[in-house]
Amino acid sequence: MLLISCPNCGSRDETEFHYGGQAHVPYPENPAGLNDREWAEFLFYRDNTKGAFAERWLHSTGCRQWFNMLRDTVTYDIQAIYPMGTPRPATAAATSVIAPEGATK
């Protein structure tokens, strides 16, 4: 069970939250100009980062507000929680990741 620090409500159980997928995926400036592949990539293609990953969360049984979280997908360490609309905070990216032998990313 993760303990997530909601910016409004403080530390709560993970079960009170809903995951909202990758953060900072910009809506295309000209959606009508996209071809099928580009549109599919905007809709369905997401990073599968090993290490620090910026994602959206919703405190659904608390204040019902969205926020962004920088979480390590390996250690589940929550590195930062910041409001929607603000840029991803700089971190010592992926220092916690122990890369398996032969891995490039």
Place this chain on the structure above:
Amino acid sequence: MANTAAINGINGLRDIRRSPASHLAAALEAGSIQGTVVLKEGPFQTMAGVRVDPRSEEGARIAAVARSLPARCGDVGGTDRVTVLWLGPSEFLVVAPEEAHDSLGGDLIGSLVAALGEAPGQVVDLSANRTTFELSGPRARAALEKGCALDLHPRSFTVGTALSTEIGNIPVVLQKTGEESFRLFPRASFADFLGRWLLDAVREFASPEVP
């Protein structure tokens, strides 16, 4: 429910209104342990969901009607009679006695709607959305702690605060009204489950404590 005959509802509908856990009333009474933990469903209440930016002009007008808007998570605003629970930074639940409803001679909903005016936000009559369970007694906290992950110790959960959380996996607003008394606001469709869950939680306190 108490005192239904005294109030003449709209078109006679008030008389056939049933609270969501009314079918459990006898079970709640039988399951309560006087002096240890007492569980009952509270009377009908007038509730209004308010969404407004509390720092705006319309927020100030709403606050004037409700006396005050809570500023942060856990805060409860309003008066003894009309309480305002914090649900989110711009979302509040106004809870008042049933008589405050416009159809029963009160003016709560109407005055909130008037206070909001044409400004962005909403005031919705949610009187039938949630029911109230009242849990009190020295073991009330122990019963709640079986299904609530929050720290309910008095040092962190003080009298006169309210938090929306999960109890028995049910989303509820939990209000602490006294040192040993709590009010739970589950949605109507969860009332049956939560009532039975609470009955099960308090059952062990009927038996003598095993050292």
